[in-house]
Amino acid sequence: MNTTQEELDWDEIELLVTILSKKILKLPRNFSSITTLSRGGLVPARLLADHLEIKKIYVDKKKISHNSLFVDDIFDTGNTFANVISKIDCTSKVIFVTLLARRGKNTLLNFCMPKKPRVMIMLSFLGIN
Template sequence: MSSERYHQHFTVSWDQLHRDVRQLSRELVERNFQGIIAITRGGLIPAALIARELNVRLIDTVCIKSYDRQEQGGLEVLKGVDHDGEGWLLVDDLVDTGKTARAVRDMLPRAHFVTVYAKPEGRPLVDQYLTEVGQNCWIQFPWDMGVAYVEPLADQIRK
């Protein structure tokens, strides 16, 4: 995480993520999707939750590895799919700069592309999202956090 780039922080708890995904699912429930494609790894958990809410059993993945500092923003497709996305719901946790979204949109131009969170630079690449956050906001997802012991306040003060 670059300290110059991110000036705000948004921590998403498991409960908040679940509420947000359920709300996004409410907006999708009237549509019939053949299946769901999760963009790994961030889209796996939202895709699983949406699949449950929409009662969709067919789930696939698109696996992309992005390089930040080593290869100056390059992308490597580790696993794609063999269709254009027609009738499929494409899911990711977040669209940020749009680098990954652009690559996936090129692979699956006919999929309905949703993210739970969207930043302004990437927002035009998705068909639907639930919450917009600032471009300079770092989103801390629950799967990136651990639970740690915190000393009682009285013990912290005495040190």
């Protein structure tokens, strides 16, 4: 597989979070918390929590409430979401979001920004490559 790399700077990440949070705010529901994973989702989860004024962030939980917004950084293989499904108390009511998703993948995501073709995203949080 021919994979290219693309780097996002902090301003681009914040822009994606702002766009995503506006879409989430249009939903006809509120969230009591955000749930994420320690490998990848912490930074976008924290930024979204600030935008959405959600005070509780749960990391690596064994059970996930459908009242919690599930946040990850990128949807690539789908393995993360497949592993999380069994932890959710009511899968038909949960909302999954991610900042980026690989184009061409069937996703369970409610929202993602934007889809990239065969691109591995390097998040450059501190400007360090």
